[in-house]
Amino acid sequence: MKMELIVALIPLMPLLGFLVLGAGFRTIPRKITAWVGPGVILASLILALVLFFSNGKNTGPTEYHFFTWISAGELRIPLGFLIDPLSLLMIFVVTGVGFIIHVYSVGYMKDDPGFNRFFAFMNLFVFSMLLLVMGNNYPVMFIGWEGVGLCSYLLIGFWFRNQEYNNAAKKAFIMNRIGDLGFLLGMFLLFTTFHTLDYHGVFSQARSLQPGDSTLLAITLLLFVGAVGKSAQIPLYTWLPDAMAGPTPVSALIHAATMVTAGVYMVARSNILYILSPVTMTIIAVVALATILLAASIAVFQKDIKKILAYSTISQLGYMFLALSVGAFSGAMFHLTTHAFFKALLFLGAGSVIHALGGEQDIRKMGGLRKALPVTWLTFLTGTVAISGIPPLSGFFSKDEILMKTFGSSSLLWLFAWLGALLTAFYMFRMFYLVFGNQFRGTTRPDHPLHESPLTMTLPLIVLAFLSFAGGALNMPGLFGGNQLLEHFLAPVFSRSSPALQGELPISHATEWLLTGITLAGVLLMIFWAWRRYVVKGKGLLTDETRRPFWVRIVAEKYRIDELYDFLLVKPSLWLSRFLHDVVELRIIDRMVNGIGQAAIRTGNLLRYIQTGNVGFYLFVMVLGVILIMFFNILI
Amino acid sequence: MSTLSSVPIDYYLVFCSLLFCLGVIGVLIKRNALVILMSVELMINSINLLLAAFSAYTNDPAGQIFVFFIMVVAAAEVAIGLAIIVLIYRTTGSIDINVLNKLKW
Numbered sequence: 001m002k003m004e005l006i007v008a009l010i011p012l013m014p015l016l017g018f019l020v021l022g023a024g025f026r027t028i029p030r031k032i033t034a035w036v037g038p039g040v041i042l043a044s045l046i047l048a049l050v051l052f053f054s055n056g057k058n059t060g061p062t063e064y065h066f067f068t069w070i071s072a073g074e075l076r077i078p079l080g081f082l083i084d085p086l087s088l089l090m091i092f093v094v095t096g097v098g099f100i101i102h103v104y105s106v107g108y109m110k111d112d113p114g115f116n117r118f119f120a121f122m123n124l125f126v127f128s129m130l131l132l133v134m135g136n137n138y139p140v141m142f143i144g145w146e147g148v149g150l151c152s153y154l155l156i157g158f159w160f161r162n163q164e165y166n167n168a169a170k171k172a173f174i175m176n177r178i179g180d181l182g183f184l185l186g187m188f189l190l191f192t193t194f195h196t197l198d199y200h201g202v203f204s205q206a207r208s209l210q211p212g213d214s215t216l217l218a219i220t221l222l223l224f225v226g227a228v229g230k231s232a233q234i235p236l237y238t239w240l241p242d243a244m245a246g247p248t249p250v251s252a253l254i255h256a257a258t259m260v261t262a263g264v265y266m267v268a269r270s271n272i273l274y275i276l277s278p279v280t281m282t283i284i285a286v287v288a289l290a291t292i293l294l295a296a297s298i299a300v301f302q303k304d305i306k307k308i309l310a311y312s313t314i315s316q317l318g319y320m321f322l323a324l325s326v327g328a329f330s331g332a333m334f335h336l337t338t339h340a341f342f343k344a345l346l347f348l349g350a351g352s353v354i355h356a357l358g359g360e361q362d363i364r365k366m367g368g369l370r371k372a373l374p375v376t377w378l379t380f381l382t383g384t385v386a387i388s389g390i391p392p393l394s395g396f397f398s399k400d401e402i403l404m405k406t407f408g409s410s411s412l413l414w415l416f417a418w419l420g421a422l423l424t425a426f427y428m429f430r431m432f433y434l435v436f437g438n439q440f441r442g443t444t445r446p447d448h449p450l451h452e453s454p455l456t457m458t459l460p461l462i463v464l465a466f467l468s469f470a471g472g473a474l475n476m477p478g479l480f481g482g483n484q485l486l487e488h489f490l491a492p493v494f495s496r497s498s499p500a501l502q503g504e505l506p507i508s509h510a511t512e513w514l515l516t517g518i519t520l521a522g523v524l525l526m527i528f529w530a531w532r533r534y535v536v537k538g539k540g541l542l543t544d545e546t547r548r549p550f551w552v553r554i555v556a557e558k559y560r561i562d563e564l565y566d567f568l569l570v571k572p573s574l575w576l577s578r579f580l581h582d583v584v585e586l587r588i589i590d591r592m593v594n595g596i597g598q599a600a601i602r603t604g605n606l607l608r609y610i611q612t613g614n615v616g617f618y619l620f621v622m623v624l625g626v627i628l629i630m631f632f633n634i635l636i
Numbered sequence: 637m638s639t640l641s642s643v644p645i646d647y648y649l650v651f652c653s654l655l656f657c658l659g660v661i662g663v664l665i666k667r668n669a670l671v672i673l674m675s676v677e678l679m680i681n682s683i684n685l686l687l688a689a690f691s692a693y694t695n696d697p698a699g700q701i702f703v704f705f706i707m708v709v710a711a712a713e714v715a716i717g718l719a720i721i722v723l724i725y726r727t728t729g730s731i732d733i734n735v736l737n738k739l740k741w
Contacts, residue, residue, distance in 0.1 A: 608741040609741055611739075611740050611741050612737070612740050612741075613736075613737035613738060613739050613740025613741075614734065614737050614740075615733040615734070615736055615737070616664070616667070616733060616734065619663055619664060620664055623660055623663075623664060
């Protein structure tokens with residue numbers, strides 16, 4: 001097969017799935033959907049593998065142009081794809097994790113009336129995401145960017161009969177729109193500066209610019225605003241916890257593994273621009289650290305199993321941005337990959353728990369599920385250990401690498417990132433013990449006993465657990481005798497950005513061992529503390545929350561950021577809308593329009609008396625008119 | 637032809653204008669629909685005469701062709717006009733146009 005065809009088919013397969021399932025969402029039987037939905041993603045995955053292996057050792061970027069999409073003046077936007085190590089990695093993450101989650105969804109959504117609609121949206125999402133990562137210019141990325149936003153909206157509000165879910169969907173959409181505006185402005189500025197929007201053209205011209213160029217600073221900041229919206233960083237993160245209203249596979253695929261990492265991908269893709277604007281990098285570092293700590297501390301007090309995972313996702317995305325801000329682009333991509341594995345696993349595990357309990361999401365009403373759900377328990381444990389960063393699971397290696405690179409940049413940054421890692425371990429094991437430890441505290445309906453999930457759900461869990469376990473092998477650091485496969489694989493993409501990124505770490509092996517040891521000790525201590533607190537003492541089931549100390553209540557109430565936004569932004573805009581409607585619309589514009597109508601009616605009322613009905617009069621006026629016309633003709 | 641062109645064109649102009657004005661005045665001051673129709677005919681014929689005169693004066697037969705056309709159209713128009721007047725008479729019992737003043741404000 002021709003390369004071009006394979007590359008084109010990778011995103012087209014999910015699009016085909018969407019078109020088929022979308023067109024026949026009322027008529028296609030579930031059995032066919034259950035094959036078509038995951039099948040098209042599997043086809044993409046296989047095509048990506050074919051592409052990867054037929055490329056062989058050639059990891060250089062290859063561009064495929066299909067047609068010119070927009071051509072106006074000097075603006076030329078082609079629909080073209082760029083296949084290089086970075087986009088290949090993202091294609092694998094999207095199709096691989098996407099396929100596993102699709103298989104899981106077959107079991108999870110089995111009884112849902114919107115089965116076909118669900119798979120149509122999911123396929124559309126995978127298509128948009130592939131477009132996002134495969135495009136060879138910013139506008140194509142932006143189509144994908146908007147496409148995933150749309151699918152996110154559709155799937156958060158999937159159960160649209162619930163108004164609260166609709167509100168969550170709208171919130172996600174509007175917050176993303178704020179970020180998208182930044183992205184769009186960034187693109188405009190890119191075009192006026194470089195007169196092209198192709199990656200190749202932009203990056204080759206950017207390399208000749210001085211570091212700290214003010215235009216570049218503006219561009220990178222605007223693009224980062226887009227990333228903040230999409231990847232749920234401060235201040236645009238509040239949509240992600242609400243987005244948990246969607247079905248759990250959606251949370252796993254869109255709000256943990258792929259879509260929210262689009263921002264990370266975008267910054268990594270534009271690495272040259274970012275390397276050249278140190279001020280932006282500092283801002284990213286501050287935002288990322290603040291996000292890590294804020295989200296992690298909120299997660300400690302959450303009661304909803306999915307909300308904990310949502311805040312955990314925000315916090316882990318913060319780690320990725322932290323890695324980007326210190327120039328560890330491949331470290332960020334590594335964490336993105338492992339995070340896709342273990343966070344998808346955790347979400348699917350949570351879905352399995354929710355499924356078993358018949359929709360219960362409050363962890364205070366769980367507990368002791370180890371015996372009832374052995375497969376879920378084991379895989380969930382793998383995910384929890386992986387995200388906490390315990391060797392030899394994948395999360396340890398990726399997070400360790402970020403911490404090392406951060407330490408190489410600034411030890412203060414490292415300290416905060418370290419604190420975040422401890423918090424991560426604590427809140428993850430708090431959730432794990434409350435869900436699986438001790439005795440069952442909830443109630444089961446007699447018609448719905450506790451049961452392990454079907455094979456379509458447990459099999460994806462097992463595969464993801466394996467990936468979370470062994471994913472670290474992708475990029476084993478030199479410290480542990482690994483050969484940093486991923487870093488070498490991605491090197492061609494990032495090496496162009498700056499020579500400063502290459503070469504050994506500026507810190508010695510001894511320091512590395514020490515830092516790893518400190519992190520590991522802290523994490524283990526946190527796990528022990530969580531075990532003592534939630535298993536031995538059986539705490540964390542406080543019903544009377546008013547007796548908590550003030551600062552605990554503030555954190556438990558999510559720092560009241562939502563209330564703050566409500567007060568600062570939502571209420572004023574609602575007030576403004578009401579003002580515009582009641583005063584400007586009704587009293588000014590409506591009156592003007594009605595006044596014009598009234599004037600026409602009154603003039604007509606006056607003029608109608610000319611119509612006397614007397615034929616002689618009409619004739620007289622007609623002759624008069626003819627004479628006047630002739631008179632004026634002579635005059636002129 | 638020779639008789640027509642032996643009279644100067646000014647005479648035709650003045651005569652036709654007077655005839656036309658008579659027609660207009662007839663339309664304006666008469667209340668009898670039949671007389672109004674006849675006044676209209678008078679206006680048409682004044683124009684016909686003028687066309688024929690100019691045709692002879694400029695040696696261009698097109699004017700006379702026009703006259704034939706106008707005669708045909710006028711014949712048709714008179715047929716319709718008379719039919720309308722007959723209908724008016726049947727409905728109102730009169731052909732006074734001042735009776736036809738129902739269609740007003």
